Amino acid sequence: MQRNKSLCVCPILSTLQSSVLFVMGSSTTTQRSHCWHYWGIIVAWLTLLEMKMMVHYVNGELNYKEALTKSLIFLEAQRSGKLPSNNRVPWREDSALDDGKLANVDLVGGYYDAGDNVKYGLPMAFTITTLSWAAIFYKSELEATNEMGNVHDAIRWGTDYFLKASSRRKRLYVQVGDPEEDHHCWVRPENMKTKRTVLKIDSNTPGTEIAAETAAAMAAASIVFRDSDRKYSHSLLNKAKSLFVFSKSHKGTYDGECPFYCSYSGYNDELMWAATWLYMATRKPAYLKYIEEESISASVTEFNWDLKYAGAQILLTKLHFEGTKNLDTFKVHADSFICSVLPESPYHQINLSPGGFVHLRDGANTQYATGTALLFTVYGDLLAKHKQKITCGDKQFDPSHLLSFAKIQMDYILGKNPEGRSYMVGFGKNPPTQAHHRGASMQKLPKDEEVNCPTSFSKWLNKDQPNPNELTGAILGGPDGNDKFKDKRWESVYTEPCTYINSLAVGPLAKLASLS
Numbered sequence: 001m002q003r004n005k006s007l008c009v010c011p012i013l014s015t016l017q018s019s020v021l022f023v024m025g026s027s028t029t030t031q032r033s034h035c036w037h038y039w040g041i042i043v044a045w046l047t048l049l050e051m052k053m054m055v056h057y058v059n060g061e062l063n064y065k066e067a068l069t070k071s072l073i074f075l076e077a078q079r080s081g082k083l084p085s086n087n088r089v090p091w092r093e094d095s096a097l098d099d100g101k102l103a104n105v106d107l108v109g110g111y112y113d114a115g116d117n118v119k120y121g122l123p124m125a126f127t128i129t130t131l132s133w134a135a136i137f138y139k140s141e142l143e144a145t146n147e148m149g150n151v152h153d154a155i156r157w158g159t160d161y162f163l164k165a166s167s168r169r170k171r172l173y174v175q176v177g178d179p180e181e182d183h184h185c186w187v188r189p190e191n192m193k194t195k196r197t198v199l200k201i202d203s204n205t206p207g208t209e210i211a212a213e214t215a216a217a218m219a220a221a222s223i224v225f226r227d228s229d230r231k232y233s234h235s236l237l238n239k240a241k242s243l244f245v246f247s248k249s250h251k252g253t254y255d256g257e258c259p260f261y262c263s264y265s266g267y268n269d270e271l272m273w274a275a276t277w278l279y280m281a282t283r284k285p286a287y288l289k290y291i292e293e294e295s296i297s298a299s300v301t302e303f304n305w306d307l308k309y310a311g312a313q314i315l316l317t318k319l320h321f322e323g324t325k326n327l328d329t330f331k332v333h334a335d336s337f338i339c340s341v342l343p344e345s346p347y348h349q350i351n352l353s354p355g356g357f358v359h360l361r362d363g364a365n366t367q368y369a370t371g372t373a374l375l376f377t378v379y380g381d382l383l384a385k386h387k388q389k390i391t392c393g394d395k396q397f398d399p400s401h402l403l404s405f406a407k408i409q410m411d412y413i414l415g416k417n418p419e420g421r422s423y424m425v426g427f428g429k430n431p432p433t434q435a436h437h438r439g440a441s442m443q444k445l446p447k448d449e450e451v452n453c454p455t456s457f458s459k460w461l462n463k464d465q466p467n468p469n470e471l472t473g474a475i476l477g478g479p480d481g482n483d484k485f486k487d488k489r490w491e492s493v494y495t496e497p498c499t500y501i502n503s504l505a506v507g508p509l510a511k512l513a514s515l516s
Contacts, residue, residue, distance in 0.1 A: 056428045062414050064513035065145050067427055070473030071502045071509060072150045074425075075127075077439065077471055078499050079157055080119060080189065081109035091444060091469040095189035096196065099176045103198040105168070107176050110161035114364075114498045115437040116182050117189045121165065121174035122261050125213040126305040127499040128158035129277070130374065132220035133311075134507035137378055141510040151506065152224065159221045159236055162214055166239055170246055174210045175199040179260055185453035186461045188439045193450055199256045207254025209263040211247035212270035213308075215240045219277040237281055244274050265307045268296040273308035276315050291316065292326050299333050301340040301350050302360060303371040305500050310337040314379050321386040338379060339392035341372055342405060346393040355418040355483040356408055363493040366423065366478040369409040370504035376406035377508045403511075410508050413475055418483040425497075426472040433466035434489040436496040440471040441489060462490055475501045 056063050077089045080096045099119070100107030110119045111127065135142060135151050142148040165173040178197040185194055201207030218240035225233040248271065253263055272295040279287035303310040314337075316330035339347040341358070353359045358369040380402030383389065390397045415421060415428040422428030425435055435441070441460050445451070467489070474497035479485040486494045 056415070056422075061516045062411060062416070062428070062512075064410075064509050064516055067410075067414055067424060067473075068145055068147055068506065068509040068513055069150075070424065070427055071475065071505050072147060072154060072473065074471065074473035074475075074497065074502050075111070075131075075154045075157075075499060077474070078111045078113075079109075080112055080117075081161075084153075089472070092439060093190045093444075093447075095192070096176070099196050100164075100173070100198060102196060103173065103200070105173060105198070106164050107161070107173055107198065109157065109164065110176075111158060111499050112189060113500075115435070115492070115496045116177075116179070117187075117192050117194070117438060118177035118179050118182050118260075119161075119175065120257055120261050121172070122210045122213055122257060122263070123305045123498070123500055124158060125162070125210070125217040126308075127503040128155055128162070128217040129213065129220050129273075130311075130500065131155050131158075131503040131506060132217065132224050133374070133378075134503070134510060135224045136220065137381070138507050138510040138514075141514040142506075145510065145513050147510070152228070155221050155224055156232075159218060162218060163235065163239060166214065166243060170250075171200055171202045172207070172211055172214060172243065172246070173198060173200045174207060174254070175257055185451065186438055186441075186456035186459075187451040187453070188442045188445070190439075190447060191445050191449060191451055201254050201256075203250050205254065205256075206250040206252030207256070208247045208251050208267035209270045210254055210257075211243050211250075212267060212274040215243035215247060216270070216274040216277045216308075218243065219274065219281045222281050240274075240278060240281070244278055247271065247274065261305070263306055269298075269308040269312070271295060272297060273312045276312045279319075280315065288324070297330060297333055299336040299340075301337065302368055303337075303375055304367055310334065310375055313337065314375055314382070317379070318382050321382060321388070334379065335390055335392075337375070338390050338397070338402065341376075342392065342397060342401070344397075345395060351481065353479070353481050353483045355412065357412045357417065357479070357483065358409060359479075359481040362477075362480060364477045364496065364498050364501060365480075365493075366413060366475050367498060367501045367504060369413065369478075370475065370501055370508070373406040373409040373508040374504045376402045376409075377511050380406065381511070406508050407512060410505065410512060413478070413505075417479070419479065419485055421485070423476050423478045423485070425474045425476065426470050432476050432485075432487045432495060434464075434487050434495055435467060435471045435474055435476055436461075436489050436492040437467070437471050437474070440467040440469045443468045464488070471497065473502065475505060 073088055082094045111124050113120050113123045132155055176196055176198055178195045181194045218236045222233045222237035275287045275290045298309050300309045313330045313334040316327050317334045320327040320331050339345045340349040351359050358372050359365055360368045380399040384399035413423050421430040425431050476495050476497050477493055
């Protein structure tokens with residue numbers, strides 16, 4: 001029976017002493033109850049909307065816990081292989097289940113580094129090393145946010161892969177996928193048909209940087225799992241030791257990952273970095289002796305997947321503060337790094353945007369900001385613990401000054417910048433919607449559907465619309481040196497994410513969450 005429509009009056013929010021007219025059927029008692037019902041739905045919806053708008057701030061500060069949670073979800077979106085039942089990224093499915101088949105080895109698993117479908121060993125290892133560093137140094141902070149389990153899962157997803165990649169003696173598989181072929185087809189990993197080429201290093205084709213970085217990752221991760229899974233921790237540490245020996249005994253730079261991941265800094269930083277983590281994991285004098293007598297250190301102004309000196313120097317300064325002898329030089333170099341970055345320092349060298357953001361070069365520039373934030377946070381905490389300050393010429397800086405600068409970098413990424421927008425997908429005000437990312441930019445397709453590669457770019461990459469899938473937590477490449485940003489999928493220098501941008505952010509976000 002069709003009802004006549006009439007006006008129904010619903011009073012609302014007596015505290016506001018107002019009412020609203022709501023068009024919704026007859027004015028009978030029954031229909032008024034319906035009116036109240038629907039109004040209740042609207043009020044609930046408006047409340048949720050308001051919460052969604054305000055959830056990014058806690059007590060006037062950015063919600064660092066939310067940002068931390070989402071930064072780890074992004075790493076799950078980068079997983080390759082057979083996904084676990086607790087996968088939190090609904091649009092991702094199993095992919096690359098035959099990886100390694102061309103070399104008769106199981107290389108299923110690991111991480112895609114960025115917006116494409118190639119697995120590169122060097123940046124993947126750095127992702128795991130820095131994520132492990134956060135888990136070790138900010139254990140209580142991560143536990144307080146209930147994210148330590150997710151951090152462990154993220155680390156293990158990488159180390160399980162590295163155990164496979166290093167399963168054969170004096171050999172390390174360092175790449176799966178052909179980047180040239182991959183970059184000629186815009187397709188989600190679940191549907192890719194591109195050749196899954198396998199590259200390796202061995203005694204005839206050395207790759208000291210990759211072997212040493214993988215050793216560092218395994219050593220750092222062994223510390224993470226020491227209390228929760230001693231057997232697994234022991235396996236990782238043994239593999240770290242053998243990879244370090246391999247990296248020293250077969251020295252040479254591997255250029256097989258060029259032009260995408262060429263090591264411009266050489267391998268001395270990775271050797272020192274690996275030895276430092278091995279000493280942290282074992283406390284064996286042999287590693288300390290290598291650091292003191294054989295390693296080559298240098299003063300640098302940045303920390304990233306290719307340049308590890310500053311990270312190793314800050315770790316060694318920790319040991320120096322704790323009483324380990326003959327490490328004074330490394331503290332000098334660690335202080336030099338801080339002095340070269342701080343804008344108030346007389347020795348300031350690096351470029352800052354007008355908005356105060358670290359900007360070294362276009363293309364994944366946010367990695368330099370998150371890397372700086374990690375080192376400043378860690379070193380600030382070390383200085384505070386040992387009641388120390390940094391001296392840069394005629395100026396001194398206390399630990400709180402370092403943390404403040406780290407906070408500025410992270411706050412800029414999360415929305416406190418001249419553009420007034422977030423550079424983390426799914427977080428804050430006006431976050432990016434067109435991440436340069438194959439999986440996020442394509443709707444789910446049947447697994448057996450083959451994508452036409454020549455037309456794939458016009459169909460998905462160059463389509464000026466928000467991605468159908470939110471790449472939650474991804475910190476994108478970010479703005480240029482003038483604080484300007486283009487949220488366009490095809491503008492990869494602005495919109496492409498990388499795993500190591502996020503792994504570097506986990507430590508600072510955990511620290512900031514503990515202070516909020």
